[in-house]
Amino acid sequence: MKLENTKILKDLIHKVENAIEEAMEYANSYQGNGSMQDTTAILNAQYYIGYYHAYLTLIEELDFDRFIEVADRTRDDWETVTRIIDKIYYRSDKL
Numbered sequence: 001m002k003l004e005n006t007k008i009l010k011d012l013i014h015k016v017e018n019a020i021e022e023a024m025e026y027a028n029s030y031q032g033n034g035s036m037q038d039t040t041a042i043l044n045a046q047y048y049i050g051y052y053h054a055y056l057t058l059i060e061e062l063d064f065d066r067f068i069e070v071a072d073r074t075r076d077d078w079e080t081v082t083r084i085i086d087k088i089y090y091r092s093d094k095l
Contacts, residue, residue: 009062016055016070020077023048027084042088045081052078 026045030038052074060067 005062009059009066012055012059012062013066013070016052016059016074019048019052019055020074020081023052023081024077027081030084030087032087039088042085046085049078049081049085 023045026041026048029041030045032038056067056071059070
C-alpha cells in the first residue's frame with residue numbers, strides 16, 4: 001500500500017504543479033483593461049485554482065508533511081493568482 005500511495009502522491013503533486021502553472025499563465029495574461037479577454041483570463045485562472053485546491057486537498061489526506069511542503073512551495077503563485085481573480089469581483093478604478 002505504501003508504494004501505491006507514493007505513486008499516487010507523486011501524480012497528485014505533479015497535477016498540483018501543473019494546475020498552478022496554468023493558473024499563473026492565465027493570471028499573467030490579465031491586462032487590467034476590463035476587456036472580455038481579461039474576464040476570460042480571470043475565469044480560466046479561477047478554474048485552474050479549483051483543480052489546484054482539489055489536488056492539494058487529496059495530498060493533505062495522504063501525507064500531511066508533503067501537503068505542507070507543496071503548499072509552502074506554491075504559496076506565492078497562489079497569492080498572485082487569487083489577487084488577480086479578486087479583480088473580477090471587486091472591479092474599481094483602483095484595481
